[in-house]
Amino acid sequence: MVAWSSLRFNCGQEIANRFVVAPLTTDSSHEDGTAPDNELEFVQRRAANGFGAVISSAAYVEYDGRSWQGIGAAHDGHLSSLHRLADAMRAAGSLAILQIYDGGRIARPELTGERGLRAPSAVASLRPGAKTPRAMTSDEIAKLIASFGEAASLARKAGFDGVEIHGANHYAVHQFFSPRANHRVDDWGGTISKRMNFALAVAQAVRDALGPKLIAGFRVTPFESEADGYTLEDAKLLCNELAKLDLDYISVSLDDYRKSKPMRETRVYDGSGEESYTPAESPITEFARVIAGRCAVMASGGIKTCMDAEAAIDMGADLVAVGRAVVVDPEWLSKVRSKSEASILAGLPKDEREIANALSIPPRMVEYLLSRPGWIPRL
Numbered sequence: 569m570v571a572w573s574s575l576r577f578n579c580g581q582e583i584a585n586r587f588v589v590a591p592l593t594t595d596s597s598h599e600d601g602t603a604p605d606n607e608l609e610f611v612q613r614r615a616a617n618g619f620g621a622v623i624s625s626a627a628y629v630e631y632d633g634r635s636w637q638g639i640g641a642a643h644d645g646h647l648s649s650l651h652r653l654a655d656a657m658r659a660a661g662s663l664a665i666l667q668i669y670d671g672g673r674i675a676r677p678e679l680t681g682e683r684g685l686r687a688p689s690a691v692a693s694l695r696p697g698a699k700t701p702r703a704m705t706s707d708e709i710a711k712l713i714a715s716f717g718e719a720a721s722l723a724r725k726a727g728f729d730g731v732e733i734h735g736a737n738h739y740a741v742h743q744f745f746s747p748r749a750n751h752r753v754d755d756w757g758g759t760i761s762k763r764m765n766f767a768l769a770v771a772q773a774v775r776d777a778l779g780p781k782l783i784a785g786f787r788v789t790p791f792e793s794e795a796d797g798y799t800l801e802d803a804k805l806l807c808n809e810l811a812k813l814d815l816d817y818i819s820v821s822l823d824d825y826r827k828s829k830p831m832r833e834t835r836v837y838d839g840s841g842e843e844s845y846t847p848a849e850s851p852i853t854e855f856a857r858v859i860a861g862r863c864a865v866m867a868s869g870g871i872k873t874c875m876d877a878e879a880a881i882d883m884g885a886d887l888v889a890v891g892r893a894v895v896v897d898p899e900w901l902s903k904v905r906s907k908s909e910a911s912i913l914a915g916l917p918k919d920e921r922e923i924a925n926a927l928s929i930p931p932r933m934v935e936y937l938l939s940r941p942g943w944i945p946r947l
């Protein structure tokens with residue numbers, strides 16, 4: 569089975585198997601962006617199963633770009649917390665990858681500083697109640713790119729094996745590529761190639777900061793299902809440009825790998841994702857074809873069994889990232905490995921106290937998970 573075989577990334581690092589813990593925000597960090605013990609325990613218990621790699625929850629690179637109260641990789645004060653996080657992720661020999669992000673127009677207004685929400689353009693998100701951001705200045709854009717690079721330097725100093733740029737799920741990097749969110753007419757917008765510039769500059773800054781021997785990954789939403797959004801063809805062009813940089817993998821973010829659905833901007837709020845357009849061929853296959861072996865392809869969305877993992881690999885993925893299945897069952901991979909899939913927990917227990925204690929999920933994360941009905945199955 570391919571899923572249990574190793575793979576060597578372009579940078580030379582080897583991943584022992586193809587299973588990866590997907591980035592999972594716990595919404596449970598301290599106000600200063602450091603990780604509390606219960607967040608480390610959440611990660612460590614899941615990593616202990618022997619995943620090839622574990623990707624962290626998304627760490628903010630600038631204070632004003634926070635979309636929740638999560639971990640930070642914004643200054644030296646975060647270094648010792650990042651160190652502890654890398655150690656927890658690596659406890660069972662997994663590669664530890666730090667995901668980094670900026671919220672742009674979907675940062676939480678109450679978490680931003682005096683100057684408020686900033687984004688590529690002064691266009692509000694489709695999320696209900698979204699506030700209109702102000703358009704970033706060219707200096708702010710240059711500073712944000714540098715902040716991604718500095719976050720990658722912190723990751724290197726903290727002992728991570730690599731960094732994943734969160735270019736998906738409607739956060740700032742995605743917003744720059746989106747014709748819905750980016751109405752600029754300077755170097756950062758106006759044509760598709762200019763809308764790519766931010767993503768490419770961030771990828772280059774991260775690679776420069778990491779040096780050649782650490783893993784650099786990029787997560788992308790393969791198309792926007794909202795009207796006037798970017799198409800799968802647009803995203804393939806971006807992917808082709810990204811693959812020319814020294815990346816180690818491109819991760820395709822889907823809600824369900826079989827249905828090829830990406831996350832809509834409003835999905836988790838109004839459940840309207842169901843009717844989204846589905847391309848004839850899986851975006852995983854299309855991306856694999858464009859990338860053509862220049863770096864690895866990671867797939868995610870609804871991977872619940874070893875057969876799912878193998879099916880995503882058959883579609884063209886090299887790696888699979890597993891999210892909700894490991895939230896619900898911390899021992900998911902051990903059960904898959906020992907062919908005891910029948911004993912995998914299929915949903916969160918009814919009793920909320922049991923969720924936190926039995927599954928090592930921080931109480932604030934439990935609230936967060938339960939705040940969006942239908943997001944995570946219940947027993």
Ligand SMILES: Cc1cc2nc3c(=O)[nH]c(=O)nc-3n(C[C@H](O)[C@H](O)[C@H](O)COP(=O)(O)O)c2cc1C
Nearest residue numbers: 590591592593625626823868869870871890891892
């Ligand atoms: C609680 C939770 C937190 C998440 N946090 C992040 C995150 O920080 N960064 C990210 O790229 N995706 C995040 N995601 C999306 C997952 O990484 C994954 O792509 C998605 O849940 C689909 O895969 P799954 O069906 O295996 O859960 C999160 C998902 C969940 C359920």
